[in-house]
Amino acid sequence: xxxxxxAPLSTGSSLREFLHGLPGVDQVGAEARAAxxxxxxxxxxxxxxxxxxxISMIDLTTLEGQxxxxxxxxxxxxxxxxxxxxxxxxxVAAVCVYPDLAHLAAAEVKGTGIHVASVATxxxxxxxxxxxxxxxxxxxxxxxxxxxxxxxxxxxxxAGNYQLVYDEIAAVRDVCGEKAHLKVILETGxxxxxxxxxxxxxxxxxxxxxxxxxxxxxxxxxxTLPVTxxxxxxxxxxxxxxxxxxxxxxxxxIRTAKDAVRYLVLVNETAGEDWLDPDWFRFGASSLxxxxxxxxxxxxxxxxxxxxxxxxx
Amino acid sequence: MAKFEYAPAPESRAxxxxxxxxxxxxxxxxxxxxxxxxxxxxxPATEEVLxxxxxxxxxxxxxxxxxxxxxxxxxxxxMAAQERGKYLFRIARIIQERSRELAVLESLDxxxxxxxxxxxxxxxxxxxxxxxAGWADKLEYAGYGPAPRPLGVAGQVIPWNFPMLMLAWKIAxxxxxGNTVVLKPAETxxxxxxTFAEICQQADLPPGVVNIVTGAGETGRALVSHPxxxxxxxxxxTEVGKEIARxxxxxxxxxxxxxxxxxxxxxxxxxxxxDQAVEGIVNGIFFNQGHxxxxxxxxxxxxxxxxxxxxxxxxxxxxxxxxxxxxxxxDVGAINSAAQLAKIRELSEIGEAEGAQRxxxxxxxxxxxxxFPPTVFTGVSQAHRIAREEIFGPVLSVLTFRTPAEAVxxxxxxxxxxxxxxxTDKGSRILWMASxxxxxxxxxxxxNKFDPTSPFGGYKESGYGREGGRHGLEAYLDV
Numbered sequence: 028x029x030x031x032x033x034a035p036l037s038t039g040s041s042l043r044e045f046l047h048g049l050p051g052v053d054q055v056g057a058e059a060r061a062a063x064x065x066x067x068x069x070x071x072x073x074x075x076x077x078x079x080x081x082i083s084m085i086d087l088t089t090l091e092g093q094x095x096x097x098x099x100x101x102x103x104x105x106x107x108x109x110x111x112x113x114x115x116x117x118x119v120a121a122v123c124v125y126p127d128l129a130h131l132a133a134a135e136v137k138g139t140g141i142h143v144a145s146v147a148t149x150x151x152x153x154x155x156x157x158x159x160x161x162x163x164x165x166x167x168x169x170x171x172x173x174x175x176x177x178x179x180x181x182x183x184x185x186a187g188n189y190q191l192v193y194d195e196i197a198a199v200r201d202v203c204g205e206k207a208h209l210k211v212i213l214e215t216g217x218x219x220x221x222x223x224x225x226x227x228x229x230x231x232x233x234x235x236x237x238x239x240x241x242x243x244x245x246x247x248x249x250x251t252l253p254v255t256x257x258x259x260x261x262x263x264x265x266x267x268x269x270x271x272x273x274x275x276x277x278x279x280x281i282r283t284a285k286d287a288v289r290y291l292v293l294v295n296e297t298a299g300e301d302w303l304d305p306d307w308f309r310f311g312a313s314s315l316x317x318x319x320x321x322x323x324x325x326x327x328x329x330x331x332x333x334x335x336x337x338x339x340x
Numbered sequence: 341m342a343k344f345e346y347a348p349a350p351e352s353r354a355x356x357x358x359x360x361x362x363x364x365x366x367x368x369x370x371x372x373x374x375x376x377x378x379x380x381x382x383x384p385a386t387e388e389v390l391x392x393x394x395x396x397x398x399x400x401x402x403x404x405x406x407x408x409x410x411x412x413x414x415x416x417x418x419m420a421a422q423e424r425g426k427y428l429f430r431i432a433r434i435i436q437e438r439s440r441e442l443a444v445l446e447s448l449d450x451x452x453x454x455x456x457x458x459x460x461x462x463x464x465x466x467x468x469x470x471x472x473a474g475w476a477d478k479l480e481y482a483g484y485g486p487a488p489r490p491l492g493v494a495g496q497v498i499p500w501n502f503p504m505l506m507l508a509w510k511i512a513x514x515x516x517x518g519n520t521v522v523l524k525p526a527e528t529x530x531x532x533x534x535t536f537a538e539i540c541q542q543a544d545l546p547p548g549v550v551n552i553v554t555g556a557g558e559t560g561r562a563l564v565s566h567p568x569x570x571x572x573x574x575x576x577x578t579e580v581g582k583e584i585a586r587x588x589x590x591x592x593x594x595x596x597x598x599x600x601x602x603x604x605x606x607x608x609x610x611x612x613x614x615d616q617a618v619e620g621i622v623n624g625i626f627f628n629q630g631h632x633x634x635x636x637x638x639x640x641x642x643x644x645x646x647x648x649x650x651x652x653x654x655x656x657x658x659x660x661x662x663x664x665x666x667x668x669x670x671d672v673g674a675i676n677s678a679a680q681l682a683k684i685r686e687l688s689e690i691g692e693a694e695g696a697q698r699x700x701x702x703x704x705x706x707x708x709x710x711x712f713p714p715t716v717f718t719g720v721s722q723a724h725r726i727a728r729e730e731i732f733g734p735v736l737s738v739l740t741f742r743t744p745a746e747a748v749x750x751x752x753x754x755x756x757x758x759x760x761x762x763x764t765d766k767g768s769r770i771l772w773m774a775s776x777x778x779x780x781x782x783x784x785x786x787x788n789k790f791d792p793t794s795p796f797g798g799y800k801e802s803g804y805g806r807e808g809g810r811h812g813l814e815a816y817l818d819v
Contacts, residue, residue, distance in 0.1 A: 070348075074345040
């Protein structure tokens with residue numbers, strides 16, 4: 028798949044023409060391809076590599092109304108040293124929190140290389156005015172977030188008002204400037220079709236996203252292999268036509284090491300190994316980390332430990 | 341070195357029990373051949389000898405046909421239809437129970453990746469037996485009259501590309517309709533058929549209902565021309581198919597179905613879902629190393645998306661994993677025999693000599709065994725031999741077209757007519773194309789999909805008769 032190189036799209040109608048000119052996605056075929064790649068058998072040294080890579084790609088996340096400063100501190104401690112019993116376990120890529128807690132997280136991970144991601148723009152629904160969304164993003168960045176996970180206006184997207192979605196992303200992009208990476212959450216569970224996923228991916232990339240992310244984790248279904256496959260195809264093709272690499276972040280519903288390894292296979296055989304790097308692929312997850320650590324310990328010692336031997340975050 | 345190097349993940353071959361030598365399966369027992377003839381079957385991936393197999397002489401074929409006749413007259417044709425169905429259900433269940441063993445055996449003897457034998461071949465084999473088991477006591481509702489009669493003894497000759505699956509396509513409908521069979525597997529891939537013989541014993545199938553005679557062309561000739569045979573079913577090359585048709589023509593009472601070669605067009609329109617179309621192209625020609633009679637060996641791409649489709653295809657081919665058939669991550673296995681490899685090489689060289697451009701992804705071939713890299717020819721015209729002759733290997737010829745009418749014209753311009761693929765987002769175009777393509781199967785936005793409920797068979801030199809579905813029963817009923 029490759030699209031014509033287009034100049035920045037200025038009018039709603041050309042944007043619409045472009046997005047609707049992208050090749051369609053056959054859902055049956057995409058699901059079959061994802062299922063085939065999920066049957067790859069990753070063992071021994073390959074598994075070892077994949078488990079560590081997956082850990083280093085995690086955006087360790089807590090996004091609950093009941094989050095406390097103590098919980099954030101615990102999360103950050105876990106991010107720095109996921110397995111207290113094994114210092115060789117790599118640290119995660121980032122912690123992901125609400126904006127009002129970002130300053131705490133920033134202080135906790137300072138100097139570790141772990142990023143602070145904060146959800147913004149009226150996460151998770153995105154239902155507020157643009158000035159409030161921009162203020163939300165600004166607040167998160169001032170509090171120390173260097174990655175902003177914004178949500179798109181799904182209502183506008185589904186109504187075909189692509190220009191509005193584009194303009195909002197571009198506006199948040201401006202707020203982020205050089206200070207923060209922009210991850211754009213498509214909330215694919217609400218977009219429903221894979222054609223929509225492809226169009227939303229291109230729309231976000233054209234508007235300046237550094238990352239495209241599947242879900243908020245608050246809507247079911249969240250990340251799935253077929254959806255991530257289509258997004259990986261989009262970033263792969265976008266780099267060919269536009270010369271810029273964009274990252275992908277599946278989030279929500281990825282709980283087991285087995286699932287995580289399947290995603291890495293998908294990355295490897297779809298976008299290619301350039302994306303097998305925490306700078307270009309992330310998992311939005313929380314409980315996934317402990318399963319990865321358990322499998323890691325099993326691989327190293329030959330024994331499974333119970334969940335009580337791994338810390339809750 | 342790749343970042344993410346998949347470690348070897350071989351399926352254990354210990355699960356496949358291979359005897360040192362096998363006899364012929366006649367009248368429910370393994371017996372040596374009368375003249376003591378035997379041949380070796382090897383693993384095409386390593387050239388290692390797997391077993392020695394008896395070679396059936398005309399006298400042995402005689403014995404097998406006599407056993408099948410006995411069983412037909414005295415047991416199988418008289419048995420209540422429900423009871424026949426029960427045997428088939430039992431066989432289907434045993435196949436499922438022994439599926440891993442059968443998959444390993446198939447990959448060892450044939451060279452196909454374990455992922456295919458495990459996920460495609462053997463599940464389909466079980467599905468065919470289950471499906472036909474259901475038909476056994478419902479034949480009066482199949483549309484062939486109130487009490488359709490079986491034909492008698494069926495002589496069946498199958499190819500090496502899907503050894504166990506072709507056996508199922510042949511034996512399941514024959515038994516369901518009340519016939520008994522003498523089946524000859526291909527000389528390079530007899531092991532799963534012989535294991536199927538064990539399964540018949542395990543299922544307590546009455547002796548003589550299924551007989552397996554192993555051997556090469558001579559054995560097959562003796563079988564199809566045997567006067568005691570009422571029905572001949574053959575899957576294989578058009579050349580041999582014609583020979584069989586001539587042999588059977590001398591006896592007008594013999595019913596004949598042939599499933600022969602193909603040179604299918606896989607047609608990609610400009611509005612196709614490109615990523616899935618590329619998967620379909622890969623699946624169409626590189627599935628089972630291209631050893632598929634309905635393989636999409638001619639890719640017809642609409643001019644306006646040619647560059648895009650070719651670039652995507654080439655990128656995708658660089659991710660194909662060629663190697664050990666028993667490794668669970670292998671996509672492309674070994675070529676089945678030295679003879680087939682020679683044929684693929686010869687036609688590929690002719691393709692180059694005739695001016696087509698040859699391309700293969702960077703790909704290391706194992707030193708031992710029979711291997712051929714996935715190959716794409718561009719700049720191919722209808723007149724090239726690689727666009728006309730069945731290569732039966734992982735070799736794709738790419739042509740272009742401008743209008744739907746031109747696509748139909750090129751697709752139909754072949755002596756074959758087994759299958760075709762159409763890739764477009766436009767439903768009306770799929771129907772328009774399907775009604776004009778002269779092919780037994782037309783796949784829309786998919787390729788190489790098989791199901792026991794769906795009839796399969798060809799037009800023109802791809803043969804006659806249908807296998808599978810309600811239509812497939814006709815071949816084994818006196819109608």
